[in-house]
Each structure stands twice: as C-alpha cells, then as structure tokens.
Amino acid sequence: MDNYSQMLAFVWATEHGNFSAAARANGLTPSAISKLITRLEDRLQVRLFQRGTRTLTLTEEGSAYLLSARAVINAMAEADSLAEAFPDRVSGSLRVHTMTTFAKHQILPWLPEFLATYPGLTVDVQVGPQYVDLFDQGLDVAIHSGSLPDSSRIARKIGESAxxxxxxxxxxxxxxxxxxxxxxxxxxxxxxxxxxxxxxxxxxxxxxxxxxxxxxxxxxxxxxxxxxxxxxxxxxxxxxxxxxxxxxxxxxxxxxxxxxxxxxxxGKEPIYLIYSNRKHLSPRIRVFRDFLEKRLKDNPWG
CATH class of the missing domain: 3.40.190.10 (Periplasmic binding protein-like II)
Structure with a gap:
C-alpha cells in the first residue's frame, strides 16, 4: 500500500503545485508528502519534479508517470464504486471537456446539485470551442456539437440545437x-x-x-x-x-x-456526449451522463 500512497502524494503535489498545498488539502504535513515522493523517485530511479523555491515543475519522466498514476488512482476509485450499491459512494475524479457556453449555460446551473448528490466525486471541467481528443491524457467525457471526426470513441447523442x-x-x-x-x-x-x-x-x-x-x-x-x-x-x-x-x-x-x-x-446540429470505447462504463461517467440527460430533458432550450 506504500506504493499507492507514494503515487497519491505525487498526484496531489502535481495538482496543487507544491508540497505544502498538497499537504494542507489532504491532512498531511509537507514533510510527509516530500518523503513519500522521495521514496517514489528512489524506487523508480528517476526524478519526477524539478523543485523550485515555491513551485514544482514536472520532468519529462514525471509527465509520463502522471498519466499512468492517474489511471491507476481512477481505476481504484472505480473498483470501490462498483463494489458499492449506493450512488453517494461513487468516487474519484471526473474530467470533462466541453464548449465554454455549454458549460456555463447547461452544466453550471445543476452542477452544485450533482456534487451534493455524489460527495465523493470531484469534477474537473475543461473548456474549449472545438472538440479535441484528450482521452489519452486522462479525459473522461467530452460534450460537443456538430460533426465529429471518425474514431473509436463512443458518441451518444444527447440533444440538438439550431x-x-x-x-x-x-x-x-x-x-x-x-x-x-x-x-x-x-x-x-x-x-x-x-x-x-x-x-x-x-x-x-x-x-x-x-x-x-x-x-x-x-x-x-x-x-x-x-x-x-x-x-x-x-x-x-x-x-x-x-x-x-x-x-x-x-x-x-x-x-x-x-x-x-x-x-x-x-434540421438542427446534434450535441454529443463522447467517451472512450470501453465495454464497462465507469460509475462516475454513468452518473454524470444520467444527470446531464435528465436536466436537458427537464429544461429544453427550444
């Protein structure tokens, strides 16, 4: 389990930018975070961070390791979710990419209710005007409209808009x-x-x-x-x-x-929910999809 703790400390430090912030957010001391990451670097025999006075910068090896570490952590969270029957036990980090206007006008109004319903889930909403395939970089879900490039991803139509x-x-x-x-x-x-x-x-x-x-x-x-x-x-x-x-x-x-x-x-332009081509949809993606589709059905924009 120490290996998993080291991995968690590394991801926390990356997300918060330094050891002190990562420690405060997760109830640890900066020295504890530092020791875990040092052990991880010693075990891997690579340097994961360039350490500055106040900030951390990922090395090339650190950037590569981050993708795998996040995948492992999300897999652990999904395994816990699958083992539980209650929705409020869905956990992990959900990364969403969508159009800025869709995020503001069609997601933000109900996002507080969604987060309250699934308190173990954190959501990272990334925005951009056009669809970009970022699933190999840890993205879970994309929401975009119009024509999509041919790919192995799953595109589920959730609405249409003129x-x-x-x-x-x-x-x-x-x-x-x-x-x-x-x-x-x-x-x-x-x-x-x-x-x-x-x-x-x-x-x-x-x-x-x-x-x-x-x-x-x-x-x-x-x-x-x-x-x-x-x-x-x-x-x-x-x-x-x-x-x-x-x-x-x-x-x-x-x-x-x-x-x-x-x-x-x-005719109207279709709007798609896009996710990776996986046989079993993770609980965090499934509950987000269901929540989104219900809100779009209850609050049509036409």
Missing part, C-alpha cells in the same frame, strides 16, 4: 429588421475569431426552390468565445449567429429577437 441569427430589440429599432438574408450585408455583424463552420452564415433561398445561399459576412469584430458575441448582441451593437442552447433563455425573455426564421436551414 443556430439562430438574432439581435436585440434596441438594435433593430435603430437599424431596422432584415427582411431578406442579403440585407445582413448592410448590417453590423459579429463572428467567431477562429476557423469554424459556425462562421458560415447560410440560409434557404426563398426564390430559388430551396437552394442554399451562403452570405459573405464581413464582421465588424470577431471573438474567440461565444459569450462575448452574446454580450455584443445584448448591448445593441449588432447581429450575431449563436446556438439555441446558448441563447434560448434570452429569446424567451425577449432580450434577443430571432431574425429571418423563414429562411433558416432545416
């Missing part, structure tokens, strides 16, 4: 409401600042028997994060195109007005 062209009532009162998609070319529009299909503004041509037209939108400004686009629209600065799961409440409250709905493309 893209909505919209603006605030104040902007429309000042500049007028576009009647045709081409009218957008004479308006102030804002877009994402990175290469993405989300930057393509497409509509059904009302006079072309359903043909799709793509507008060459020249944005007045671009942003790397969807909430900044939302704030620009809410401020009355101009027109944006954002996901329904992001701005559904703004539309219900009348803060944003959908535009050109009769020209909208049919």
């Amino acid at each position: 893209w909505v062209t919209c603006a605030s009532p104040e902007y429309l009162a000042r500049r007028g409401t576009p009647a045709q998609p081409e009218d957008l070319l004479d308006h102030d529009c804002f877009n994402f600042g990175f290469h993405s299909a989300w930057n393509t503004w497409q509509f059904v041509d009302g006079e072309g028997e359903g043909a799709i037209i793509t507008l060459p939108i020249a944005p007045k400004a671009v942003f790397g994060q969807g909430d900044l686009l939302r704030e620009m629209a809410l401020s009355g600065a101009g027109i944006v195109k954002l996901a329904q799961f992001h701005i559904g409440e703004d539309i219900r409250q009348g803060r944003l007005i959908p535009l050109l709905t009769e020209f909208s493309l049919p």
Whole structure:
C-alpha cells in the first residue's frame, strides 16, 4: 500500500503545485508528502519534479508517470464504486471537456446539485470551442456539437440545437429588421475569431426552390468565445449567429429577437456526449451522463 500512497502524494503535489498545498488539502504535513515522493523517485530511479523555491515543475519522466498514476488512482476509485450499491459512494475524479457556453449555460446551473448528490466525486471541467481528443491524457467525457471526426470513441447523442441569427430589440429599432438574408450585408455583424463552420452564415433561398445561399459576412469584430458575441448582441451593437442552447433563455425573455426564421436551414446540429470505447462504463461517467440527460430533458432550450 506504500506504493499507492507514494503515487497519491505525487498526484496531489502535481495538482496543487507544491508540497505544502498538497499537504494542507489532504491532512498531511509537507514533510510527509516530500518523503513519500522521495521514496517514489528512489524506487523508480528517476526524478519526477524539478523543485523550485515555491513551485514544482514536472520532468519529462514525471509527465509520463502522471498519466499512468492517474489511471491507476481512477481505476481504484472505480473498483470501490462498483463494489458499492449506493450512488453517494461513487468516487474519484471526473474530467470533462466541453464548449465554454455549454458549460456555463447547461452544466453550471445543476452542477452544485450533482456534487451534493455524489460527495465523493470531484469534477474537473475543461473548456474549449472545438472538440479535441484528450482521452489519452486522462479525459473522461467530452460534450460537443456538430460533426465529429471518425474514431473509436463512443458518441451518444444527447440533444440538438439550431443556430439562430438574432439581435436585440434596441438594435433593430435603430437599424431596422432584415427582411431578406442579403440585407445582413448592410448590417453590423459579429463572428467567431477562429476557423469554424459556425462562421458560415447560410440560409434557404426563398426564390430559388430551396437552394442554399451562403452570405459573405464581413464582421465588424470577431471573438474567440461565444459569450462575448452574446454580450455584443445584448448591448445593441449588432447581429450575431449563436446556438439555441446558448441563447434560448434570452429569446424567451425577449432580450434577443430571432431574425429571418423563414429562411433558416432545416434540421438542427446534434450535441454529443463522447467517451472512450470501453465495454464497462465507469460509475462516475454513468452518473454524470444520467444527470446531464435528465436536466436537458427537464429544461429544453427550444
């Protein structure tokens, strides 16, 4: 068991950045943490950290060992969870990657209840605008929308969301409401600042028997994060195109007005819960999935 204690001390030190913080968080002394890690390095015959005055930096060997150590610790936690029949005994660390706007508007509202339901579980929510396969680096779950690359991962559809062209009532009162998609070319529009299909503004041509037209939108400004686009629209600065799961409440409250709905493309963009291709889904992933799907069912954004 001493080997496992050494491994735990190493992971704690990595997560907290130094021995003192790791010790405080886990009810030990800094010297106890230091001794455990020294024994680990002696046993492995490698240096895992470059030790600074106040911080620790992983060596190349330390970075490689961290992946294996986390896998072992999570496996131990999963084994304990599988042996228990009660949900509140689900334990371990759950690492989630999703879009910033989805995390803010569709996960954070119920996350406190989820953590209270499973007090033995810790959650690490990482955000980014697009899907990146980080499962080999310890990721448990990803939540992303749109087309996904072919892979051996499991993608479970948990919902779908339309893209909505919209603006605030104040902007429309000042500049007028576009009647045709081409009218957008004479308006102030804002877009994402990175290469993405989300930057393509497409509509059904009302006079072309359903043909799709793509507008060459020249944005007045671009942003790397969807909430900044939302704030620009809410401020009355101009027109944006954002996901329904992001701005559904703004539309219900009348803060944003959908535009050109009769020209909208049919269908919606799928949203997927993605996890590794494993025969037995870990308890921590299973309870997170079930919690998420129930909340999305109870609180539709459309």
